[in-house]
Amino acid sequence: MKKKVLLVPLDPVHDIGLKLIKKGLQEVGHSTILLPPDLSQEEIISKIIESQVDTVLISRTLGYGVAEVLGRFIDLADAAGLRDNVRFALGGMAITPKLAAELGFDAGFGPETTIEEAIAFVEGREYLPDQKRSLKVKRDITSKYDYKYKNNRIKKLLDEITDQILDWTADKTSPGVKRAHIREEIFKSKNDKDKAELKKQYAALCDSSVKNHYLKGDLHNKTRLLTFEEIRAFDEYINKLKKKMILKTIQKTEENPIVFIQYGTGCPFMDIAHIKLAEAWGADGVIHFDPSWGARTEGFYEGFLTHEEDGSVITTENLFKIKDCIDENVLWQVRAHRGVNTPETVVIAGNAGADLTKINIAYGSLGGGTDPARLTVDAVEAIKFAAKYKMPFDVVTNEELSGVPAYKAFAGMLIVTNLALRLGAKPILQPLFCYSPEVILGGQMADNYIDFNSAKIYGLREIINAPIWPGAPIGFLTHTEDRIQSSLTTALHAALASSLKVDAISISSSDEAFSGGPITGASRIDTLRATQEIFRFFGHAEITPTIKAREWADELVECIEDVLIKVADKGDFVQSLYDGLLGNKEEGAYPGRAGKNTIIKI
Amino acid sequence: MQDVFSRVLDAIDIETYLICESEDECKEIIYGILNKMGLKDVSIVFIEHNGPGARVRARGYIHKPGDTYGWLEINRRADGQ
Numbered sequence: 101m102k103k104k105v106l107l108v109p110l111d112p113v114h115d116i117g118l119k120l121i122k123k124g125l126q127e128v129g130h131s132t133i134l135l136p137p138d139l140s141q142e143e144i145i146s147k148i149i150e151s152q153v154d155t156v157l158i159s160r161t162l163g164y165g166v167a168e169v170l171g172r173f174i175d176l177a178d179a180a181g182l183r184d185n186v187r188f189a190l191g192g193m194a195i196t197p198k199l200a201a202e203l204g205f206d207a208g209f210g211p212e213t214t215i216e217e218a219i220a221f222v223e224g225r226e227y228l229p230d231q232k233r234s235l236k237v238k239r240d241i242t243s244k245y246d247y248k249y250k251n252n253r254i255k256k257l258l259d260e261i262t263d264q265i266l267d268w269t270a271d272k273t274s275p276g277v278k279r280a281h282i283r284e285e286i287f288k289s290k291n292d293k294d295k296a297e298l299k300k301q302y303a304a305l306c307d308s309s310v311k312n313h314y315l316k317g318d319l320h321n322k323t324r325l326l327t328f329e330e331i332r333a334f335d336e337y338i339n340k341l342k343k344k345m346i347l348k349t350i351q352k353t354e355e356n357p358i359v360f361i362q363y364g365t366g367c368p369f370m371d372i373a374h375i376k377l378a379e380a381w382g383a384d385g386v387i388h389f390d391p392s393w394g395a396r397t398e399g400f401y402e403g404f405l406t407h408e409e410d411g412s413v414i415t416t417e418n419l420f421k422i423k424d425c426i427d428e429n430v431l432w433q434v435r436a437h438r439g440v441n442t443p444e445t446v447v448i449a450g451n452a453g454a455d456l457t458k459i460n461i462a463y464g465s466l467g468g469g470t471d472p473a474r475l476t477v478d479a480v481e482a483i484k485f486a487a488k489y490k491m492p493f494d495v496v497t498n499e500e501l502s503g504v505p506a507y508k509a510f511a512g513m514l515i516v517t518n519l520a521l522r523l524g525a526k527p528i529l530q531p532l533f534c535y536s537p538e539v540i541l542g543g544q545m546a547d548n549y550i551d552f553n554s555a556k557i558y559g560l561r562e563i564i565n566a567p568i569w570p571g572a573p574i575g576f577l578t579h580t581e582d583r584i585q586s587s588l589t590t591a592l593h594a595a596l597a598s599s600l601k602v603d604a605i606s607i608s609s610s611d612e613a614f615s616g617g618p619i620t621g622a623s624r625i626d627t628l629r630a631t632q633e634i635f636r637f638f639g640h641a642e643i644t645p646t647i648k649a650r651e652w653a654d655e656l657v658e659c660i661e662d663v664l665i666k667v668a669d670k671g672d673f674v675q676s677l678y679d680g681l682l683g684n685k686e687e688g689a690y691p692g693r694a695g696k697n698t699i700i701k702i
Numbered sequence: 703m704q705d706v707f708s709r710v711l712d713a714i715d716i717e718t719y720l721i722c723e724s725e726d727e728c729k730e731i732i733y734g735i736l737n738k739m740g741l742k743d744v745s746i747v748f749i750e751h752n753g754p755g756a757r758v759r760a761r762g763y764i765h766k767p768g769d770t771y772g773w774l775e776i777n778r779r780a781d782g783q
Contacts, residue, residue: 198726345753373754377719380753621719625757 103130103222106153108144109137110160110169117191117213118159124215130222141173145180155222156186158205161193167203174204189221236347236384236429238455239358241567241603242492242526251563251657257664258518264673265519269480273700275305275398276474277481280443287451306399313401320393323413326369326404334369338425341376347427350382350628352635356598359631360433360606362573364389365618366407368418372425377621381628385431385455387572387606388422390414395439396469396694400448410618414445419452431455436482437496438468440695442475443482450489456528457486457493459520462512462682466689467499472677474695479516483523492526494569501576503537503688506556507659512682514660515673517566528567528603531556533593534576537688544652549578550596554645555652557600562657570597573608583610583626591630598635599643607631707740708772710764714741721755728756736762 107122109115115137122132133151135144148156158173160166170190177183190200191209200208207221220227249255282302289295303314312318319325326334350359361383363371375386391411394400404421405413412418419434426432433456436445442464446457461479465472486493495516497509513529520527533553539545544552557568575593579586587610597605610626611619667676676682683689707714716735722728728749736744741762748759765771 196725341754348752373721376754377752381757621755622717622757625719 310399348382358384360385438464469692471696487525494530504683511663554649558653559656569604571606579612586610587630591634
């Protein structure tokens with residue numbers, strides 16, 4: 101049955117909400133009357149009586165003294181005998197259903213109200229939200245790329261270097277590689293006796309601290325086992341929470357990149373709490389950060405371990421628990437890139453159901469602290485595991501943060517990318533969007549943060565058709581401790597990333613520059629909201645870099661090629677790392693020492 | 703304690719994330735926190751509930767325009783007036 105609706109803007113200025121609802125009501129056949137905004141309450145009551153409407157929708161922003169005005173309006177409606185036949189609803193900023201009910205209205209609608217919701221009220225039926233509003237689907241950011249090279253000179257050089265790496269590693273293994281294979285066997289084994297035997301073999305390949313964990317139950321001094329009671333209480337909490345989770349979407353257009361947040365508070369339970377709130381505020385993916393000592397220690401501990409400092413310890417139990425709590429439509433990345441447990445991390449992540457991992461020999465050995473030779477052997481195996489478990493991985497260029505120029509970091513990234521393609525894996529390019537030492541000294545960002553970051557994307561696209569996921573996090577070294585500045589710089593870098601049509605971004609919280617304690621949940625929401633808002637602001641509009649972006653992109657490609665020529669000429673990729681061809685000591689890159697002299701000849 | 707609050711120009715904002723079932727529950731909790739801090743003239747500036755809880759910014763006014771400003775009193779005392 102069609103209804104007659106009176107729309108009343110009590111707000112002196114804003115009646116756009118009512119105009120939208122009027123349009124929606126008319127489209128489905130209801131008749132509407134929109135009153136002008138300057139009528140007195142008594143005049144409005146007279147209009148309701150005269151027009152014999154079924155429903156009155158009032159728009160009013162809540163402010164000083166407004167509740168009294170609205171309460172009086174309802175009293176007048178009562179006195180006029182209208183309440184039996186006419187339904188009254190209130191909508192506007194700061195209006196909630198509860199507040200409207202307290203004031204005597206039949207319904208209340210806040211600023212997020214949809215036209216559908218208002219129509220449902222007018223028609224006297226229950227509002228069933230459009231399920232599409234909360235629909236989030238995992239996106240494979242590699243699927244639309246063929247990885248074809250556009251620069252054949254660079255492809256030829258990369259193929260030569262890939263041959264060097266595969267030849268050099270062909271007769272080598274390491275304790276890390278062996279542990280990874282034992283870990284696979286442990287996962288496959290159904291027999292406790294076999295498992296115990298495998299764990300003995302595993303412990304023999306670990307550092308003494310981890311060995312003592314398996315033999316005597318010792319733990320790292322900054323960790324403790326979560327108790328049975330804590331685990332039970334957490335499981336109850338999560339099971340309850342899962343039932344009411346609705347995932348938000350940050351993107352405004354199909355061209356906006358998917359958004360990852362990084363977690364690693366130290367405690368898997370706090371991590372999961374952060375993951376759930378990030379999901380609720382629209383994060384598309386989450387990235388596991390482990391502690392730096394974990395990357396330098398041979399072997400993994402066991403059990404539900406919490407850590408009192410930054411970085412959440414990788415154990416099979418921790419990762420499986422985290423995975424169990426992540427929404428099935430949210431991507432999960434476990435970083436394996438920089439340590440002596442790289443292949444085993446990929447194995448555990450793969451078995452736990454991770455979607456993505458992270459591997460880079462150049463960064464891990466020049467900025468991450470692992471011996472170049474060891475990481476080369478381990479990374480080749482890790483990449484094979486990534487291919488086996490169908491986990492694409494990003495090739496991060498964090499060595500730029502130590503001072504390595506972008507072109508050298510990119511040369512290393514492309515070497516690992518080509519190696520991955522040869523081994524059947526799906527690499528993702530991860531240039532940094534950062535205010536790096538190179539640009540601070542060189543002045544490329546003296547005027548703006550747009551051109552040099554854009555040059556990186558343009559340059560990489562001149563070389564290969566591959567997915568790009570700037571990180572990590574975007575805007576690195578542009579954040580301050582102020583939450584507004586921090587959220588804004590994240591959002592602006594997100595807008596740039598979107599304008600450049602990259603596939604994904606990693607964003608920080610607004611605590612990025614704060615080093616005095618753990619990141620808070622509220623700070624995570626700050627940057628998710630800011631990113632959502634900037635996507636809304638720009639829509640399909642774009643940021644236009646200056647001419648410098650193209651010039652710098654061409655320079656980058658030339659310099660990358662020069663570096664690759666030197667590495668190819670050297671004939672030994674590992675020695676090139678030691679010799680600084682992909683970043684030297686003056687630039688802040690130091691070949692790592694973790695795992696040095698541990699390579700085993702087969 | 704009063705002297706400490708008197709240095710506040712106008713208000714103290716508490717920004718946090720509360721694990722709760724609804725905005726109403728969040729309000730109850732945050733008002734409890736403000737009350738425990740001894741803040742009387744309180745408002746919720748912003749609240750949004752999704753999934754596990756609510757992002758909230760709550761405010762306790764110390765000095766509203768037209769009040770007798772504590773920070774002026776302290777300034778006068780410091781000048782020996």
